[in-house]
Amino acid sequence: MNKPPEKRPLILGLTGSIAMGKSTVAGMFEALGVPVFDADHEVRMLQGPGGALLPQIEAAFPGSTGPEGVNRDKLGALVFGDRDELAKLEVIVHPAVAQSRETFLYRHANSPLVVFDIPLLFEKGGEKDVDKIVVVSAPPEVQRARVLRREGMTEEKFAQILALQLPDAAKRARADFVIDTSGVIEQTQKAVEELVEQLSSGLHD
8 A cells, every 4th residue: 555645735936036025025925824944044044153064164165154154255255256166165055955944844744835935946956846936026127226225236246146047037937926026015915915815725625
């Protein structure tokens, strides 16, 4: 007799290019009671004070860590714009994040729906780990204005970040759902609520 399939939630992958409003949308899912796994937050924990990855990162990038964890400026200077160095860092970080994600999924096994908030979902092949994908999007001029308001952001940095990301149009084309964040916040909130309702009703059919 075959073992019954292990119960697990519907996994919604949440992604979007820089400054598209993904973090805001993730917060809206959480406010509606949907558990959210934030990959960026997990990385910050693993690289913060006492973080589990500090010894490996220091060994691979000497001088990039200290009592406060990873020195983001120093590490960024070593890997930013250098695909080989970035790949070396990813070999350290990605397996640890994947393990944390599995723990999260186990912890929320009885939830009908969970969200994986993954900035580089398409770029790193993460679509295979989710059931449906929602892309957060806004017009290029809105994205640009948001990015350049960030402290320390420059045109050069913005261009380098975009070069590492799949174009927004390509992400939208591969998405199951698209949430437009270019309007007022209430419109975005309504779109998230409608999506959660749509997915939840489908799970109850």
